[in-house]
Amino acid sequence: MRTSHDGGWAAALRHREQVAPKFWERQGKAGVMQSVLLVVFDGLRPDRVQQDVTPNLVRFAAMGTRVPGARSVFPSETRVCTASVATGHHPRRHGLVANRMLHPSDPQVVVETGSAAQLRAMEQTIGQAAILKPGLSDLLGAAGRDYAVFSSGTTGQTFILAPRAQALGQTVVSAHGAAACSPAGARLLERLDPPPADSAARAVWIADAWRTSMLDSPPAVSVLWLCEPDSTAHQLGLDSPGQRHALREVDAAFGRILDDWVAGDQRDSLQIIVASDHGHVTGDGMVGVNTLLSRRPELAGCTSTGGNSGGIGVPGGEREQVVAVAEFLMRQDWIGHVFTAEAAEPPPGALPCSAVMVDHPRTAHVLYTLRNSANLAPNGLGGTSLLDTASHLSVGAGTHGGLNAGEMATVLMLAGSAIRAGVVTGWPAGLVDIAPTILELLGVPGGVSMDGRVLRETLVAGTEPVDSYGPETWEAAGDGYAQRVARMRMGRHVWLDHGLREAI
Numbered sequence: 169m170r171t172s173h174d175g176g177w178a179a180a181l182r183h184r185e186q187v188a189p190k191f192w193e194r195q196g197k198a199g200v201m202q203s204v205l206l207v208v209f210d211g212l213r214p215d216r217v218q219q220d221v222t223p224n225l226v227r228f229a230a231m232g233t234r235v236p237g238a239r240s241v242f243p244s245e246t247r248v249c250t251a252s253v254a255t256g257h258h259p260r261r262h263g264l265v266a267n268r269m270l271h272p273s274d275p276q277v278v279v280e281t282g283s284a285a286q287l288r289a290m291e292q293t294i295g296q297a298a299i300l301k302p303g304l305s306d307l308l309g310a311a312g313r314d315y316a317v318f319s320s321g322t323t324g325q326t327f328i329l330a331p332r333a334q335a336l337g338q339t340v341v342s343a344h345g346a347a348a349c350s351p352a353g354a355r356l357l358e359r360l361d362p363p364p365a366d367s368a369a370r371a372v373w374i375a376d377a378w379r380t381s382m383l384d385s386p387p388a389v390s391v392l393w394l395c396e397p398d399s400t401a402h403q404l405g406l407d408s409p410g411q412r413h414a415l416r417e418v419d420a421a422f423g424r425i426l427d428d429w430v431a432g433d434q435r436d437s438l439q440i441i442v443a444s445d446h447g448h449v450t451g452d453g454m455v456g457v458n459t460l461l462s463r464r465p466e467l468a469g470c471t472s473t474g475g476n477s478g479g480i481g482v483p484g485g486e487r488e489q490v491v492a493v494a495e496f497l498m499r500q501d502w503i504g505h506v507f508t509a510e511a512a513e514p515p516p517g518a519l520p521c522s523a524v525m526v527d528h529p530r531t532a533h534v535l536y537t538l539r540n541s542a543n544l545a546p547n548g549l550g551g552t553s554l555l556d557t558a559s560h561l562s563v564g565a566g567t568h569g570g571l572n573a574g575e576m577a578t579v580l581m582l583a584g585s586a587i588r589a590g591v592v593t594g595w596p597a598g599l600v601d602i603a604p605t606i607l608e609l610l611g612v613p614g615g616v617s618m619d620g621r622v623l624r625e626t627l628v629a630g631t632e633p634v635d636s637y638g639p640e641t642w643e644a645a646g647d648g649y650a651q652r653v654a655r656m657r658m659g660r661h662v663w664l665d666h667g668l669r670e671a672i
């Protein structure tokens with residue numbers, strides 16, 4: 169294994185010494201309280217922001233600052249990403265380490281984190297929070313500022329955005345009904361039309377619900393999480409006619425928010441951030457992961473989560489077996505990356521989980537991704553991956569969870585009176601930077617210790633970063649197997665760029 173660091177290509181740094189008043193000291197018109205709306209389009213690839221399908225996102229991008237270098241976290245799965253958005257940390261610190269996680273106190277059991285009930289039950293059993301770092305919900309609550317979540321994502325995804333909403337009196341509205349709402353959210357839900365069943369219609373419904381019930385007097389922070397275009401990418405295929413239709417519908421719902429914002433009283437006081445949590449690649453083949461693994465003597469007694477980015481728990485974390493499992497995986501044609509827990513020195517070819525910032529006691533002892541490529545799929549988009557048969561997806565379906573560039577590149581753009589207009593930044597950034605930037609905009613403490621950084625270069629009152637940045641590469645090679653992970657570092661801040669199994 170070798171790591172290389174190159175901070176040299178940041179010669180284009182501009183050191184601006186301008187001192188500007190902090191945004192929160194410039195209360196908007198007539199001293200109006202400042203607020204932020206974060207809109208997440210689940211699974212939206214940046215290259216799908218196109219005039220013909222998403223004219224309102226294109227319009228929004230031109231109003232403010234676009235951050236084309238934004239990246240997801242690993243694994244690039246929705247609940248893992250949600251926790252990174254909420255806390256500003258990589259999974260190694262927030263502890264929500266996989267969509268399907270081994271139970272911390274019973275590694276034979278897999279916790280399905282899409283279920284709020286399973287996350288709550290896990291918290292009860294282990295006597296520990298599911299999310300181990302304070303998130304926007306906690307920090308705003310501590311600062312006496314209000315916070316609301318409107319989500320058409322799963323109940324688990326919504327829970328992660330505001331795990332203590334009830335105690336903090338926060339408004340959580342879920343398209344999954346009253347049981348997934350906070351008491352304040354359930355009261356609001358009663359005044360709305362019932363949520364539709366179709367995923368795209370639900371995303372539109374939740375966006376309209378936020379607009380009609382919150383925009384006139386928004387809380388300090390609102391998170392509006394739209395389950396599209398992710399759901400239709402999985403169901404119908406990336407860039408399929410059905411997915412394009414869903415994306416057009418949610419873009420139009422976002423457009424209605426934009427129209428009302430631009431014409432209304434909140435134009436100067438509400439800042440809007442638009443993001444996606446991960447991208448998608450196209451499934452180009454099937455592999456029955458758990459069936460293949462169940463036949464192997466190396467995996468005796470192990471627990472496998474399955475999936476195209478999965479984990480294997482080894483009884484007792486015993487190193488000899490961890491190595492045997494990793495070596496077996498690296499001999500398989502259907503494997504992409506292989507990572508092993510920190511306690512076990514990786515065998516040749518494997519990388520430690522710290523390479524992808526998911527080293528945590530809750531992380532399975534061996535992680536893998538299915539084989540993927542940067543090749544063009546039949547839909548013309550870069551990035552393909554094998555699919556696990558247990559995922560109930562079929563060839564041509566969109567998928568994510570791995571380190572493919574198509575999965576890691578995310579949408580990130582900001583606009584509002586506090587945001588620079590008409591700017592495209594070249595600085596490295598990612599999901600972990602959203603929370604610290606929101607807190608900075610509001611003058612709420614808690615962002616400094618996060619893994620992410622404040623994206624000051626996007627702020628009217630901000631300056632360009634003074635640190636240089638550059639790529640880091642983690643490589644490992646064994647017998648007939650090699651892999652590489654590319655990261656970006658700026659000072660103490662690190663982002664994953666992409667990873668590949670290399671031809672050998």
Ligand SMILES: [Zn+2]
Nearest residue numbers: 210211246445
């Ligand atoms: Zn997602």
